[in-house]
Each structure stands twice: as structure tokens, then as C-alpha cells.
Amino acid sequence: MSKRDYYEVLGVTRTATDEDLKKAYRRCAMKFHPDRNPGDAAAEAAFKECKEAYEVLSDPNRRRMYDQHGHAAFEHGMGGGGGPGYADMGDIFGDIFGNIFGNIFGGGAGASRGPRRGADIGYVMELSLEEAVFGVEKQIEIPTLEECEPCTGSGSSDGKVETCPTCHGRGQVRFQRGIFSMQQACPHCGGRGQIVAKPCAECRGQGRVERTKTLQVKVPAGVDTGDRIRLAGEGEAGPSGASPGDLYVDVRVREHEIFQRDGDDLHCEVPIRITQAALGDTVRVPTLNGEVELRVPAETQSGKLFRVRDKGVKSVRSRAPGDLYCRVVVETPVNLTTEQRELLEQFEATFVGDTAARRHSPRSSTFLDGVKGFWERMKS
Known part of the structure; x- marks a missing residue:
């Protein structure tokens, strides 16, 4: 059965960066890990396929060889570097020319590499x-x-253990390819030179x-x-x-239900009433170390950002904690009683008139002026 392309296995392009490969492998491992798919032989096979693909593509030398020769680069048992049938091209050419001159001058390079970690x-x-x-x-x-x-x-x-009868304890076997004498890890003992x-x-x-x-x-x-x-x-x-x-x-x-982390800093939203925003107030806001008081000045607009120093996070790389940023959100009151509605209607009546609007709602006035100018330009 032919192997799938390693890039296809991980779902990345051939120009994928190391970070792209790492993210793709994590997604694949999370999806097919045996712990998440107990008893699923297909998922286990897919997990092993992802692992094999990542081991090859995450290594610059192996990836270069794979890009040049595909799966053929790792066939014929020429393994020496921790991946599936991995063959170091430097070792191959070293064996070729080493054996040529070894045969001529009576030397040889047949030492066993020993077991890998x-x-x-x-x-x-x-x-x-x-x-x-x-x-x-x-x-x-x-x-x-x-x-x-x-x-x-x-x-x-x-x-x-016994000495391997195939390589006679050398861990490698030699074979002839044309004029070249080559050697590879012994397929019988896996390069150990001994068998059980x-x-x-x-x-x-x-x-x-x-x-x-x-x-x-x-x-x-x-x-x-x-x-x-x-x-x-x-x-x-x-x-x-x-x-x-x-x-x-x-x-x-x-994700946290209250805080969002940004490096060493924390961010959260703090809802306040319209009266608190208009008149000013002191509100209590949560931190990861308990509550603190936040002074909201009068005439605070919705979306205003306040900083509480040293109430963020002290990361493993920083010497001091970050800050907590609180964004106030003015809430519109709901479920009003009759008395509350009457009071608000009386309050709203005090804003009647162009002068009152400009004095008490500067942003609204600016917006209305912009709308008026827009329509005038459209008419002209």
C-alpha cells in the first residue's frame, strides 16, 4: 500500500513554516490520539501517520530529502537518524567513497552505530x-x-544475546551497486550487531x-x-x-468568563448604571487576587478604559506583574417601575431645546450636525 504525501497527511502546503507544521500536527494529534478514540484502529493508524509525517517534515535535513526524493529517500532500510527509515545523505556518500578507498587501501567503515535514544x-x-x-x-x-x-x-x-549471523556483529552489511560498494544498517539486527x-x-x-x-x-x-x-x-x-x-x-x-489575557495584562468589562456614569461613583471590580475599588469620575462615557496597576499577571518571563484594564459599559435600565419611568420622563424633559442638547450631550450634537451637513451636501 503506497504512502500518502506527508504534506497531505498534515493538511499543509509545501511552503509551510515550522510553526504551521507544529500547529497542524497538534490538530491532528488532538483529533486522532488513542486516548480520545479508545479501540478505534483507524484513528490509531491516522495518529501514527501524522506522527511519522511530522517527524520527517519538522527535521530540516529529512524535509529537504523528502522534497527531493519523496518516500523513496527513506526506503531500502537506510536508517540512521530517528525517523521512519531515515537516511542521512552525508552518511550514504561517506559510505560510498569510504568503501571505495577502503577496498583499495584495505580499510573499511563498518562500525555499528549502536541503539538510538x-x-x-x-x-x-x-x-x-x-x-x-x-x-x-x-x-x-x-x-x-x-x-x-x-x-x-x-x-x-x-x-x-548472540552475534548476528548476517552482519557478524558489525551492525552493517555491504552490498555492491555498479562500481560502488555501499553499506547500510543490517536489516536482521537493526544495526545492533546482536540478536536475541x-x-x-x-x-x-x-x-x-x-x-x-x-x-x-x-x-x-x-x-x-x-x-x-x-x-x-x-x-x-x-x-x-x-x-x-x-x-x-x-x-x-x-477562555475565562470574566478576564481576557494579553501577555502580562488582563482585560475585563465593568457594567455601571447611567446614574453612576453621570454622577460618578466608586465601584468594586474583581481581580485574580480579590476585589479592588475603582473610582469612576462624573460624566464618564461608556467604553472608557481604566487601568488598575499591578493587578495583571506575572508571567514566567517577567519580573513584575502586568496591569488590569477595566472598560466600563453603561447599561440601560430595564424592568422600570411606574415611578422610575415618570422620573426619567421628567429628567428627559430638561433636555428639550437645542442649547440643552449641546450642553449636556456634546457627542450627540456633533453627530446631528454631521447628519445635517451630509443631507445638505446631498441636496446641492
């Missing part, structure tokens, strides 16, 4: 605004490959097993969407006892 894995952690601002410790569950306990990662039931005599029944000789790992993640105060926490050594276990990869926790902060 485990793969890094990612996890998206959703936080409330309060958790992100003040920090929190969260317990998460990660599906990953862990070292097999019965065989301690060796893959052998009795701890014994009696495979472990638990891991079937792989040295690793699929498990769900539970971790406690300490989130520092002040993180925001886009921040990443690295947990060294908490990724997939490496093959044949090699060191594990890392776990990267990507932070995503949920």
Missing part, C-alpha cells in the same frame, strides 16, 4: 486561567513505550512494551498558551536499553 512525545495540557497564573500540579496519563521489566529492556528472556536468542515473552524481544504512564507535572506560575514544559527522560524508552526520549507538555489556557 527513545522518541520524544508530546502532550497538550488544558488549564484554567487561575491555574496558569498561580501555578498548579497536575496528574496526567501518557500512552508510551516503557522498558520491559522482566527482561530489563534487553528483549531476552535469559539475558543472553530467546525472546522475552512479555515484549516479544523488543525490549519495550506499550503502557500508560501516570506522571505528576508541576506547572510554574505565569505560563500561557504556547508555553512548553520539558520533562527529561519521560518520553519513549530507547531500544535495547538506550536512553529514553523526553516528554514535552504544551500548555493551552481555556
